[in-house]
Amino acid sequence: MASAAAPAKWPSASAALALVALALVYAPPELIELLAYDRQAILSCQWWRLWSGHLVHYSAWHALIDTGVLLLCGWVLEPLIGTRRLCLTLGWSAALVGLALLLGLPALQEYRGLSALDVLLVTMTLTAFWRQQRLPRHWLALGAAMLVLKTAAEALGLSGSSTLPQGVHVMWQAHALGLLCGLLDAVFVPPRPQVGSELVK
Numbered sequence: 001m002a003s004a005a006a007p008a009k010w011p012s013a014s015a016a017l018a019l020v021a022l023a024l025v026y027a028p029p030e031l032i033e034l035l036a037y038d039r040q041a042i043l044s045c046q047w048w049r050l051w052s053g054h055l056v057h058y059s060a061w062h063a064l065i066d067t068g069v070l071l072l073c074g075w076v077l078e079p080l081i082g083t084r085r086l087c088l089t090l091g092w093s094a095a096l097v098g099l100a101l102l103l104g105l106p107a108l109q110e111y112r113g114l115s116a117l118d119v120l121l122v123t124m125t126l127t128a129f130w131r132q133q134r135l136p137r138h139w140l141a142l143g144a145a146m147l148v149l150k151t152a153a154e155a156l157g158l159s160g161s162s163t164l165p166q167g168v169h170v171m172w173q174a175h176a177l178g179l180l181c182g183l184l185d186a187v188f189v190p191p192r193p194q195v196g197s198e199l200v201k
Contacts, residue, residue, distance in 0.1 A: 013083045014074020017090070018067040021055045021114055025063045032056045037111035042102055050098030051091070056112045058165050066114035073121035080128045085189065093120050093181035100177050111171055116178035122147060123182025131191045151175050 024032065037053030038046070057063035078086050097116045101108055126147075130140050154172035164170065 009079055011071075011074040011078035011083075013087050013090075014071060014078050017055075018071045018074070021057065021063055021067050021070075024056050025060045027056075037098060037101070039102060039106070039109050042098070050102075051094045053098060053111055054094050054114050054117055057114075058112055058168055062113060062164060066118060069118040070114055070121065073118065073125050077121060077125045077128060080132065081124070089120070089124070089181075089185050089189070090117060093117065093178070093185075096181060097174055097177045101171075101174060105173060108171070111174065113171075115171075116174035119147070119151070119175045119178030120182045120185075123179050124185055127182065127186040128191075147179065151179060
């Protein structure tokens with residue numbers, strides 16, 4: 001019999017991702033344009049934009065809000081599920097969101113921001129808490145309902161964002177895709193053994 005390995009205490013991946021996104025706020029405009037999700041550029045085989053588009057933002061305030069949510073969720077979630085799984089999930093989810101926007105929204109020419117991945121992390125955090133019973137489940141169900149209602153309100157045009165410049169709208173479809181990726185992770189990825197549990201060889 002062996003004890004499960006203790007998860008990392010410091011959310012290294014979440015912190016690194018947040019720092020990169022914040023640093024890019026001060027990058028030259030040419031670099032930001034090179035990294036942003038740009039439909040025509042992606043169709044010209046600039047595939048990296050499917051990932052890097054999540055790291056650039058429209059304003060410093062936009063980046064600050066997005067990275068704040070990322071750090072808060074990462075601080076809680078990464079020790080629960082492990083850095084490796086978090087990185088893998090962020091990697092395939094970022095690409096899936098980008099591809100879905102590319103195929104499903106031909107009118108969308110540009111997209112920037114971590115908000116889709118933020119919704120993913122919120123969903124994963126709620127799922128991890130549910131599995132490990134770290135909070136009363138009626139609280140978690142309420143949190144999940146609020147997340148779904150927020151996305152629905154955005155889809156109906158009832159919710160905007162003061163962090164976006166004039167003419168840029170909340171991309172609720174990306175948020176819905178982040179929620180979907182979180183649900184896919186919950187369905188297909190088995191839960192990590194809790195610290196202190198025993199595994200039989």
